[in-house]
Amino acid sequence: MLELATDALTVALTAAGLVFFLAGTVGLIRFPDTFSRLHALTKADNLGLGFIVLGLALQAESWHAVFKLGLIWALALVAAGTAAQLVARTALRADEGGRPTRQAEGRE
Amino acid sequence: MGRTPRQHDRARGAVKRGLLLAFVWVVLTAGARDGLILGLAVVPAATWLSLHLLPYGGAVRLWRLAALLPGFLARSLVGGLDVAWRAFHPRMPLAPGWMERASRLPDGGRVALGGELSLMPGTLAAGSRGGRIILHVLDTTQDNAATITREEARLAALAAPEGRS
Amino acid sequence: MTGWFLAAATLLLLTLAGALWRVWTGPGRADRMMAAQLVGTGGVAVVLLLAAATDWAMIDVALVLALLAAFAAVAFVKAETPEGRGDPEDDDA
DSSP: OHHHHHHHHHHHHHHHHHHHHHHHHHHHHHOSSHHHHHHHHHHHHHHHHHHHHHHHHTTOSSHHHHHHHHHHHHHHHHHHHHHHHHHHHHHHHHTTTSOOOOSSOOOO | OOOOHHHHHHHHHHHHHHHHHHHHHHHHTTTOHHHHHHHHHHHHHHHHHHHHHSOOOSOBOHHHHHHHHHHHHHHHHHHHHHHHHHHHSTTOOOBOEEEEEEOOSOHHHHHHHHHHHHHSTTEEEEEEETTEEEEEESBTTSOHHHHHHHHHHHHHHHBOTTOOO | OHHHHHHHHHHHHHHHHHHHHHHHHOSSHHHHHHHHHHHHHHHHHHHHHHHHHTOGGGHHHHHHHHHHHHHHHHHHHHHHSTTSOOOTTOTTO
16 A cells, blocks of 8 residues: 555656656747746756655665655755756857846845 | 864865765665775765865854755745646746845855755846846746755854854 | 656656757756756656566666766866866856
């Protein structure tokens, strides 16, 4: 019974992960400009991986498998957060001709 | 004896980092016995390298970091849902634009802030110029400035009072 | 359970094929790079699902893939900046 519930939860979580991956791909294809696509990529696929990791952690055979899953996700998360700004910055330099028009100026 | 508080802090920072890396090592080797022996060489080397590449820069309170984690995860979930909704929506409600904002965080803090903001709903860091963070926003009609102020305050609270920039 | 994991891995691979389309069309190099990144993260997820379906030891493969994906992005940035730098804190690279 408990095992059935865990399995159901695993299926639900991994399915949610798939949806986010799909969202990332759809955004990557549909969004009009490079930077908007980068939004889709960074946010959606990390959640996708996160949900899949969560779902699989429930099925893990040992505690270190759980931690290893966590490690993989943390690595992907930090890498994506950092890589996103690096790629964004490089892309910004690449089309430096069109300097960003600041439509919304931050306070301060 | 005769250690200045600063040195003391640094030693503590090194020990903390060593413990963290030791934990990672144990996870990677699944606690196997020969793995542990190798770890006696690997962990100090990794700690040295880590301190060399990223010198100790003021205590980051680990427990404060842990306390931030649930909120961060929740907000990055919102960020993912937000972007997924926009991607799946037939009309794709986007109003992309740019904003620039001064940050009082030190260098490393700005990178962390940028990384964090890139996972928050609607904001994406694209480097900085002259201490001002450049951000791309998905929707210029939402209150992005509030998001940035909030995240910056959270990160600033992480650095311990005695930690210099 | 194994069946679901294999099905999920297959679906994920199909999704990633969409990202490969973006690698193909670009237009910018950054577009291609980030699509490759999506394939990287997705690849990690696929390997994890296969690990759960077959052999947990495969987790290590996923870990290495995750590391490589991170390095790939940094390498891209280093290659794109003329001086080979890539520090987001460089104000005038």
